[in-house]
Amino acid sequence: MASSHSDFAALLRAWRDRLSPADGGFTMTHNRRAPGLRREELAQLAGLSVDYVLRLEQARAKNPSAQVVGALARALQLSRAERDQLYRSAGLLPPQDGTVGTHVPPGIQRLAARLGDVPIGVFAADWTLVWWNTMWSALHGDPAVLPADERNLARALFGNGAARALMLPIRFERGPDTFAASIVADLKDAVSRYPTDSRLDHLVQELRETSDAFAHHWATQTVATQHTNDRKTIQHPQIGDILLDCDVLLVPGADLRMVTYTAATGSTEAGKLDLLRVTGGHTVTVLP
Structure with missing residues (x-):
């Protein structure tokens, strides 16, 4: 599938900024400058290294695996349609019907x-x-x-x-x-x-x-x-x-x-x- 690393990176940054820290299970503080999740918080939720998340957001890391994209989709609390969009932007087919689902609503x-x-x-x-x-x-x-x-x-x-x-x-x-x-x-x-x-x-x-x-x-x-x-x-x-x-x-x-x-x-x-x-x-x- 054709993909754009910049599209994947842009979606990752936009959806990280959108997600409330409280919805991710983090304590809200008055001195937060990030509008949504911090990069290290997303890495923690997805079970990835902060450096790898940074490289994905800067479009320096190429071809993330389906497991990585699935973990990011769950951490970002994406809808099913958004999850599929993230898979496609990474050049991957979204999970197909008839397979064990890993999407957490x-x-x-x-x-x-x-x-x-x-x-x-x-x-x-x-x-x-x-x-x-x-x-x-x-x-x-x-x-x-x-x-x-x-x-x-x-x-x-x-x-x-x-x-x-x-x-x-x-x-x-x-x-x-x-x-x-x-x-x-x-x-x-x-x-x-x-x-x-x-x-x-x-x-x-x-x-x-x-x-x-x-x-x-x-x-x-x-x-x-x-x-x-x-x-x-x-x-x-x-x-x-x-x-x-x-x-x-x-x-x-x-x-x-x-x-x-x-x-x-x-x-x-x-x-x-x-x-x-x-x-x-x-x-x-x-x-x-």
């Missing part, structure tokens, strides 16, 4: 951004993480350090790459086998609804060939319950064990899952979440 992003006290991650139908807030990073580790393909819950559970290495030890109230079976059930459902999605097919084939546990669950004929909620104890390296309610909220019309972690107000666990909010999950000294 702007309203869902604004809602999630206003719930900044709660760890929230938004997953596509194949359990690829496509959006997260700072509390999610504080609780689970920063997904931005992972290659885009590794930001997948199935790969974290059954793979042997970077996703598995980042995943913290977790105890599941319903048991680890039940949780694993529910994720495989979700992938089976996704395959039945997106039979021509090559990325999803590659994920399933890879895990069937490299993980005996995944292959076992995939071959099991018993219908497993899809993952909707659980109570999980996350073994955080700085805060210690945190027992939280994990709920999976479906996003109608977008085939996305919004995963939230909460604790009862005034509980010890809520206090640990408050500590995570203050420290960002970094090393702290916890007084006895």
